[in-house]
Amino acid sequence: MANTTSPLTDTEIRQAKAKEKEYNLGDGKGLLLRIKPNGSKLWLFNYQRPYTKKRAVLSIGSYPEVSLKQARSARLKYRELLSQDIDPKDYKLEQEAKAKEAITNTFEHVANLWLESKRDTITENHFNKIKRSLEKDIFPGLGKQPVSKLKATSFITLLRPIEAKGSLETVKRLSQRINNVMNYAVNYGLIEANPAQAIGEVFKKPKKKHYPTLKPEQLPELMKALNTASIQLQTRCLIEWQLHTITRPSEASGAEWSEIDFKQKTWTIPAERMKKRIEHVIPLSNQAMKLLEIMKSISGKRKHIFSSTKNPRKPMSSSTANVALKRMGFDGVLVSHGLRALASTTLNEQGFDSDVIEACLAHIDKNEVRKAYNRATYLGRRTKVMTWWSDHIECASQGNLSLTGSQGLSLIK
Template sequence: MAKYKLTDKALKSAKPNDKDYVLTDGEGLQFRVRTNGSLQWNFNYRHPFTKKRINMGLGTYPTISLKAAREMADEARTLVAKRIDPKEHREEHRRMVLEQTEHTLEKVTDNWLATQQSTITADHIKDIRRSLELHIFDDLGDVPVTKLKAPTVITTLKRVEQQGKLETVKRLCQRINKVMTYAVNCGLVETNNLAGINAAFISPTKENLPALAPTELPELLKTASNANMHKVTRALFEWQLHTMTRPAEAAEASWAEIDFEKQLWIIPKERMKNGKEHIIPLTEHALAILEAIKPISGHRPFIFPSDRDPKKPRNSQTINAALKRMGFKGRTVGHGLRSLASTTLNEEEFDSDIIEAALSHTGKDEVRNAYNRAKYLKRRRKMMNWWSKHIEKAASGYMLISKISN
């Protein structure tokens, strides 16, 4: 048994000097008085293998009482006697507690998503988290990433597969693996135990989104012209068609992104699916849409404001809903307007690289992509002008917001 030397009275009367000093209690327990007045408990011992002297802090006085400090020192001495380093033992315990409370799949996912904010859009981040909430987190959200095993995750995903949601399973496998790769890189796990789990599921048959054929453009424009559609929705429909943009990119367009002097729409990288800034030459028809909508939203941040809250943009599903109301359900969707433009332009034998650039499809060569964006802008403007005039011609006299010819 240790022979104690300190008393509560001695501790209470300890005062700081011009240098730190130590009062010993016996067998390694020390009471350190700092020059700044702080009072700290310390356990000094020899490492059971290296025999080097090590100091292990036990806390501050009076938060840690003399009795509590002695009990902690006794526990540490017992570990040393068992050839266990008490400091390493404590760190391992802390790691295990963090693993159980902070390094769960759900929390690690949120940490990973926070790192993705500069590379993928806010909508895409919401989509990723929502899919995991719906299909994964109820079963596995509280499981530490170190405990995740392939059979357990596969069992959870099999229930999604049995619902016929094969594409969803594929995306979930990809997303969980990205989270686990992040966990490996952060040192939370040594290896990704979920690599290759996609092999346990039926591969989905790739189905393209429905889109109209180029010959059906006149029908689309005629129907839209006669449809009972809110002016903002009508303007958004034509804007998306003329600019060949994705539904969310078009719906969330802001006036701050428009350079009227250079007749450009500059979509920042934060809003783009590929995380790259996208510059779109604006045709006379596109500019006519902006002029028509200015009285409604020119004093607002977003070009196509929401009806419920004009300070927010139209929903990205607005055009999908409008197309359904017009009778095009199953025939096309908002994203299909891009396919319609792409097919038409390819049939007209425009340069495929120019078309891909207009659609913001980029390859892996960053230097080449940057060069092409600058090189193709003039040629893209010419192509976009042709496309806008083609839209007006296909309307066959039906009213369009973007109509500019006499």
């Protein structure tokens, strides 16, 4: 007749005394209680490993911290794993590793991984801007939380006070960045699903705002203000440079002498300084070249065309033009980025090809075939557009002593 093990009782376990050598009390089906000479009692699961059929012992925990009922529940779980040819010891190690990984993979850690993955696709300024916003608004509240523990309500609760302040654009941007981080966590295999996928839907939508700009007929007003403004010469040159080249503020202020081809009359902005990380070649008009001549006497021996007065090794701040425009009386009416809109509106009204205008603005065509074609063929057509635009600016400067040359030019149709 086969030997059977009688199930243990709580009384039997409590009364079990320590002996000179450790010994085991069996509860059956692999569950053992080991009594050590020091009196401590440890639950063990004795089993045969799948495939190798070697005996193994797995610790369940100490008594009374782990009760008899809990030990039996663990035994049942381990026997179910064995029925599926899963080694309970391997399973336990895997679960412990996942728990440790969950603690390590905090939102801040994963956000930094996601941000690093974007470094080669966004400009340094944009990279730093995203990093600052996360450090300011997200990390203090949720940065130390494991991504596996975060829910939609975690993020919504954090963003509600920002919404209450009326900073709806900030809420929109943060919602997008949170969503990107959590999508990264899904793709990285840290979580099964993104709980933040639709958090943006619960907040008020910001009204679309365009950069303040002038109407085409107000261009002479701007040129007159530039002529009479009490600003430094290099600041005026920077504003006119941005106006003539139709570039973004950071692209204009960060221009380097090494990017200029004086023979070909082109300015090549490298991909790392462009918003869409694609190199942009700009044909330079005679007026733009004249601005470079003026700046050569100021910063010709430096790296940047528009170098900072405080630190000549660095470029002027991209906000310099905005500060100057405010002092000139354009506060709330025009910002430096709005100069692009002014150019775009004027060129479209004059009937220039919209695709060529978009190429001048360095806007990216979503159609890959068209994008490759446009980049290859539009340089010549853009040269004509940029020439017309600079002549138009100079014409608008009549009587205002434009920095770029003669007065009284007729409008080129």
